[in-house]
Amino acid sequence: MSDQLAYLDHAATTPLRPEARAAxxxxxxxxxxxxxxxxxxxxxxxxAVDEARDAVAxxxxxRPGEVVFTGGGTEADxxxxxxxxxARPGPVLCxxxxxxxxxxxVAEVGGSTVPVDARGVIDLxxxxxxLTADTTLVSVMVANNEVGTVQPVGAVAxxxHRRAPxxxxxxxxxxxxxxxxxxxxxxxxxxxSVSSHKVGGPQGVGALVVRxxxxxxxxxxxxxxxxxxxxGTHDVAGIVGFAAALRxxxxxxxxxxxxxxxxxxxxxxxxxxxxxxxVETGPGRDERLPGALHVCLPGVESEALLFLLDEAGVCAxxxxxxxxxxxxxxxxxxxxxxPADRARGALRLTVGxxxxxxxxxxxxxxxxxxxxRLQGVPA
Amino acid sequence: MKVLAALSGGVDSSVAAARLLAQGHEVVGVTMKxxxxxxxxxxxxxxxxxxxxxVAQQLGIAHHVWNFGDEFEQRVVEPYVDAHxxxxxxxxxxxxxxxxxxxRLLRRAEAVGVDAVATGHxxxxxxxxxxxxxxxxxxxxxxxxxxxLYVLGQAELARTLLPVxxxxxxxxxxxxxxxxxxxxxxxDSQDVCFxxxxxxxxxxxxxxxxxxxxxxxxxxxxxxxxxxAVELVTVGQRRGLGLPGGGAPRYVVDVDVPATTxxxxxxxxxxxxxxxxxxxxxxxxxxxxxxxxQCSAHGAPRPAVVEPGGGSGAVVRFDEPHRRVAVGQSxxxxxxxxxxxxxxxxxxxxxx
Numbered sequence: 193m194s195d196q197l198a199y200l201d202h203a204a205t206t207p208l209r210p211e212a213r214a215a216x217x218x219x220x221x222x223x224x225x226x227x228x229x230x231x232x233x234x235x236x237x238x239x240a241v242d243e244a245r246d247a248v249a250x251x252x253x254x255r256p257g258e259v260v261f262t263g264g265g266t267e268a269d270x271x272x273x274x275x276x277x278x279a280r281p282g283p284v285l286c287x288x289x290x291x292x293x294x295x296x297x298v299a300e301v302g303g304s305t306v307p308v309d310a311r312g313v314i315d316l317x318x319x320x321x322x323l324t325a326d327t328t329l330v331s332v333m334v335a336n337n338e339v340g341t342v343q344p345v346g347a348v349a350x351x352x353h354r355r356a357p358x359x360x361x362x363x364x365x366x367x368x369x370x371x372x373x374x375x376x377x378x379x380x381x382x383x384x385s386v387s388s389h390k391v392g393g394p395q396g397v398g399a400l401v402v403r404x405x406x407x408x409x410x411x412x413x414x415x416x417x418x419x420x421x422x423x424g425t426h427d428v429a430g431i432v433g434f435a436a437a438l439r440x441x442x443x444x445x446x447x448x449x450x451x452x453x454x455x456x457x458x459x460x461x462x463x464x465x466x467x468x469x470x471v472e473t474g475p476g477r478d479e480r481l482p483g484a485l486h487v488c489l490p491g492v493e494s495e496a497l498l499f500l501l502d503e504a505g506v507c508a509x510x511x512x513x514x515x516x517x518x519x520x521x522x523x524x525x526x527x528x529x530x531p532a533d534r535a536r537g538a539l540r541l542t543v544g545x546x547x548x549x550x551x552x553x554x555x556x557x558x559x560x561x562x563x564x565r566l567q568g569v570p571a
Numbered sequence: 572m573k574v575l576a577a578l579s580g581g582v583d584s585s586v587a588a589a590r591l592l593a594q595g596h597e598v599v600g601v602t603m604k605x606x607x608x609x610x611x612x613x614x615x616x617x618x619x620x621x622x623x624x625x626v627a628q629q630l631g632i633a634h635h636v637w638n639f640g641d642e643f644e645q646r647v648v649e650p651y652v653d654a655h656x657x658x659x660x661x662x663x664x665x666x667x668x669x670x671x672x673x674x675r676l677l678r679r680a681e682a683v684g685v686d687a688v689a690t691g692h693x694x695x696x697x698x699x700x701x702x703x704x705x706x707x708x709x710x711x712x713x714x715x716x717x718x719x720l721y722v723l724g725q726a727e728l729a730r731t732l733l734p735v736x737x738x739x740x741x742x743x744x745x746x747x748x749x750x751x752x753x754x755x756x757x758x759d760s761q762d763v764c765f766x767x768x769x770x771x772x773x774x775x776x777x778x779x780x781x782x783x784x785x786x787x788x789x790x791x792x793x794x795x796x797x798x799x800a801v802e803l804v805t806v807g808q809r810r811g812l813g814l815p816g817g818g819a820p821r822y823v824v825d826v827d828v829p830a831t832t833x834x835x836x837x838x839x840x841x842x843x844x845x846x847x848x849x850x851x852x853x854x855x856x857x858x859x860x861x862x863x864x865q866c867s868a869h870g871a872p873r874p875a876v877v878e879p880g881g882g883s884g885a886v887v888r889f890d891e892p893h894r895r896v897a898v899g900q901s902x903x904x905x906x907x908x909x910x911x912x913x914x915x916x917x918x919x920x921x922x923x
Contacts, residue, residue, distance in 0.1 A: 495637050499683045502633065519638050566682050 194505035198551035198558070200459075201507045202390075202483055202544025203337050203367060208433070209392030209545070215436035216394065219429035227426050228417060237428050244435030251438050252365070252384050252401050253375025260400045260418045261431055265366040265387030266293035268400035271411055271421065272362040272383040273297035273331060279407035280358075282328035287314045287343065288527035294331050294364055295523070303329075305527075311475035312341035312528045316351055323355035330361050334368035334377060338511060338524040338540060339474035340484020342372070349380035360406050366390055366398075370441050370545070371449050371481050382406045388430065392545055393437030397430035441545070448545050453482035456543045459552045460485050466560035473530065473538070483543035488534045492566040495519050497539060500562035506555050510538045573597045574732060575685040577676060578626060578634070580619030582754040583691025585626040586743045587734040589750055591689055592630055594734075599685070600627040600634040603676060605643040605667070606765045622754055629752065639675050646670035648765060652779045655802045658828035659899035659918075662719070662868075663763055669722040677730060687730045692716045695736035696728050697909065703855045704728035705909040711739040718868050721903040721913035722852050773803055785831035787812060789821070790840065801831045806897040807841060824895070842892040848885045848902055848914030857885075858911040862904040864889065866896045877904055877911075885914055 199207070225237030242256070249256040262268045274297050277284055284303030286294050289312050295305070306319045314332055323330070330352045335342045349361045362383040365374055370391045378384055383406060388397040402408055402421065414423030441448070457477060464470050469490035474480055489497065494510035498519075501508050511522030525535040541555065576588035578600045591598045602623040620636060627634035647666045654661035672690060680688050693709030694717040706723055709715040723731060735743050740759075747755035761768075766775050776782060782800035789795050796814050798804055804812075808823040812835065822841050825834040846866075851857075857879035863872035864887050874890040887902060896902060896916050903913035 496679055496683050499635055565684065
């Protein structure tokens with residue numbers, strides 16, 4: 193086992209930002225309170241949650257009252273899809289490259305998927321063709337979690353509102369939050385999912401933005417918190433940490449994006465140089481998230497590669513992992529038309545706010561060495 | 572040595588990994604994800620993977636889950652289903668060992684620089700003075716699994732460790748208990764991992780192939796009964812045929828799936844003194860002469876003489892006539908405690 197560590201799995205989760213930790217600590221210590229109460233301790237907790245709500249509203253570009261705190265991105269996606277469908281049953285569509293947190297609820301309510309092109313970008317003509325006047329919800333992610341493709345969500349909203357004026361549009365912004373100016377992108381979007389731990393906040397917290405007038409029903413009933421949409425006592429420490437992480441992210445977004453992009457480009461160029469036959473997946477780098485790198489490496493299997501990289505101290509991933517931790521064939525690559533034999537050698541390296549030059553150097557040494565080792569042994 | 576411990580989530584592989592660590596090896600745990608469908612005993616349910624991971628955590632070793640589901644479906648499940656469609660009685664555990672555990676996993680292990688793969692099977696690998704290796708029976712006769720491992724040749728034996736093969740099951744459990752391993756009193760896995768006890772073989776096969784009712788005839792061709800699914804009837808079977816009691820026991824002596832006909836007869840119609848094997852695997856080259864032939868996972872070894880045939884065939888002649896072994900089953904040939912080879916019962920050339 194190597195002592196050196198290169199954490200290149202920021203799309204899976206990011207380390208906690210110091211700002212988030214600092215904001216949370218009082219709420220893990222002397223401060224506490226149920227924000228729904230009627231006394232000073234409760235009021236103080238309520239104020240912390242309300243201030244956090246402002247931070248989410250700012251990053252998404254909505255009114256604070258439109259922010260519904262949830263237990264994470266998956267819950268936000270579920271609330272969006274199942275909540276809208278419960279309020280207004282009807283045809284539901286999503287892109288074929290959505291996260292399972294959208295795909296599975298969409299499948300459960302009888303919805304269907306819209307194909308993407310070889311870059312992973314949703315086919316707007318196919319979307320238009322499938323929209324009907326009674327479509328109630330269309331869900332398209334702002335950026336993909338496996339290859340990082342940024343979707344034209346504004347154009348999606350335009351098409352939907354033209355063809356299905358009463359349909360709501362949901363955008364899963366979980367991967368995009370750190371990197372893209374969401375208020376510009378989300379014009380015409382009715383529901384937006386964000387997640388804390390993808391932006392340097394704690395795990396287990398997220399939010400669904402529900403624009404005023406969007407028909408939606410709660411999934412969990414109880415005390416009626418979050419304007420009746422998400423009952424349950426608030427995770428005050430988590431929400432406070434989420435907000436602090438968002439503020440820190442926003443304050444340095446351009447600078448961090450430029451630095452991360454440069455690291456990602458150096459990593460990509462280095463790998464493509466060092467591994468003959470390696471193919472970068474997805475659209476051009478400018479059309480992807482700054483930290484996203486997905487490559488298909490010839491003559492290797494992802495699981496074996498991840499095993500060797502783990503031993504070398506490189507934390508990476510392939511496709512999505514199921515509950516047991518086993519790798520599964522990627523529905524994203526399949527939807528993009530990546531041939532199955534190429535997809536077998538998929539490797540996702542995602543750079544983020546904490547990534548250093550030394551980590552990229554380490555990966556640039558370890559990945560080609562691991563690939564060479566695997567290619568050298570006849571299967 | 573760097574060893575990959577194949578952790579199924581059961582007590583045997585848990586103790587196997589622990590013993591390797593105690594012996595000073597560098598150990599990494601891997602659980603194979605083979606089956607994504609229903610399972611209750613199996614080796615791949617999420618809770619079994621959980622147990623494997625928790626054991627790895629307790630032992631302080633890395634744990635990976637490798638998904639070989641496609642190969643399992645292709646190499647084990649599909650042939651299993653197809654065999655029933657043809658009226659043949661397959662042994663999926665042997666095919667899993669042949670194609671998954673001691674091929675796919677072994678090759679993957681070699682590719683990532685691991686020297687050997689260890690499993691929790693109750694069998695031993697012994698080295699002969701000439702440097703060749705043999706698979707031998709496990710110390711616990713009741714738990715011996717050498718029968719399902721006969722497919723291992725020299726290449727596989729050289730890279731296989733069976734750390735609990737010299738222990739009894741009670742010793743394994745006691746050792747697990749002493750180490751506080753959470754799998755210490757986990758029940759043994761039962762039967763075929765991808766067949767659930769609630770749905771059974773019929774439920775599983777019924778979703779993949781058409782199960783057809785058939786008639787039961789006796790040696791004179793007279794109709795004596797019927798079965799729900801000829802695909803589920805095995806030569807040698809006596810129970811579950813719904814035949815009237817009394818008189819001499821009636822056994823299935825032939826299953827003609829295309830004709831949906833099951834023929835029954837007295838035990839004497841079932842007795843044979845020879846069996847022809849195909850796909851024979853020899854531990855270290857063909858062996859001719861006296862062996863003990865074992866015809867099922869826990870069947871008694873029977874004295875016999877083996878004669879290697881052309882290609883990968885062999886003929887086994889039993890000293891005493893033996894109730895016929897169903898086509899598709901494996902016969903494993905022992906010399907003392909050691910496996911000399913084994914093969915699959917070939918289809919009978921001409922039905923009597």
